[in-house]
Amino acid sequence: MTAPLLELRSVSASYGPIRALKDVTLRVGRGEIVALIGANGAGKTSALMTISQIVRASAGDVLFDGRSILGMPPDRVTAAGICHVPEGRRIFARLTVEENLRMGAFLVRDAAVVAARMEAAFAVFPRLRERRMQTGGTLSGGEQQMLAIARALMLEPKLLLLDEPSLGLAPLIVRQIFDVVADLRRRGVTVLLVEQNARMALRLADRAYVLETGEIRREGPGAELLDDPAIREAYLGG
């Protein structure tokens, strides 16, 4: 078996006295879509932040492509090939759509490559092309989510960290976003997806982990967890 693209080994993290993650071990293989599900406050967002090094793990190790990235500055982590689409989307509200995308490609020096990727982003999300000169803050929630994902894809990451892409969006838009994520698999992008909408996440994911109060409680193929009575009870509304 080849080494996984991403590996968390017994990672713990805390905010002051509050323990956010306890001994979390997980792996994401190349080309996989892995979902991380769990209730509010279970530590899903914290897990992503310890990967992108926004939050420093207090114990354990984070390996990307077989090398430890623990303690690396977040911008170096991004340069290594991990793009993080954080919770709440965090669009640069006073930059235009186009400028937001340019910032996504900040590390790409070749203007022709940036232009080509921007065209590709507009092909996936035609709405963004219509809005390219508008500032990010004037977009609807769904458009902002599209922009957040498109911005991350500008770097053609090896691994995409997606935090709650469906949060607060209309069902139709959620479907569209999930279609795009499913499409990433065909393009060979590996995805670690954090979702409250467990049903959609488990349907999409190859494998999934269930996080509860900072600890991994279950792991398995998405379809298997979807059929598990305990999981259905706790996360899928019976």
Add this chain to the structure above:
Amino acid sequence: MIQTLWDGFVQGALYAVVALGYTMVYGILMLINFAHGEVMMLGAYAGVVTLAGLAGSGAMASLGLPLCLCGAVLASMGVAACYGFVVERVAYRPLRGAGSLSPLISAIGVSIVLQNFVMLTQGNAPIYVPGADKAWQDALTGGWTAGPLSVQPTDALIVAVCVLLMAGLWLFVQKTRIGTAMRATSQDRVMARLVGIDVDRVISATFVIGSALAAVAGVLTSLLTMQAKFDMGFLLGMKAFVAAVLGGIGNIPGAMLGGLLLGLVEAAGIYGLRADYKDVYAFGLLLVVLIARPRGLLGERVAEKV
């Protein structure tokens, strides 16, 4: 009246250029860099010392005044840019993440150190622009008159340089990759990191650019008064800070607008009321604007960051 407004415009342009440094640093770090006025003073000294050196060695006679002025401005920008870079590293970066009070106190400390350093090394008497030189006499006797308005060459130079600097900075921030990264960093520092921006380098660049701008304003100010003094940065820095707050601190066009407005209001007050209350008009204007618009003229209402 028109003459007074023109004089106010000249002074306002200088305030505006210095205000840019305050507003850029605040926009990114939420730090009021109280040492910024001192950078302007340092720039003025670097410029005047260079001019005096050129005049003393006879180089001014052979090179001509415009070339010497360019040299002095470049020298002062270089000194101030190095200073801005080093101070950010030494006095502010170690305090990042230490709350907002510590860097503020550090800034006041830097300001005191710098003033005293210049006072001890250059003396507490003003140093003078070598105005007795023939090149100056020739340059200053020119000027243009149009109706009630007469424009001195120095004033015209100040306005031209300040407008160029403001336009240049605006283009840099709006059009270039680094400029856009600065705006992105000021809007969301964590997200800027997540797209791969080296935020520390952006902050360094902000200090270097702001300091170089202040240095030019310092040299131009000393051309206006024909001298530089170790404590000149305090009041001018304060005024420029007022200009930045007037326009909405963190907002670049706001700083330009605030500076010009401040210069004009001061001039109007001097003309219509009493000249010795000049500073009262400046700070009074600040009070009035802040009561009506707490975020300044162009300040935006942004949601509090969590």
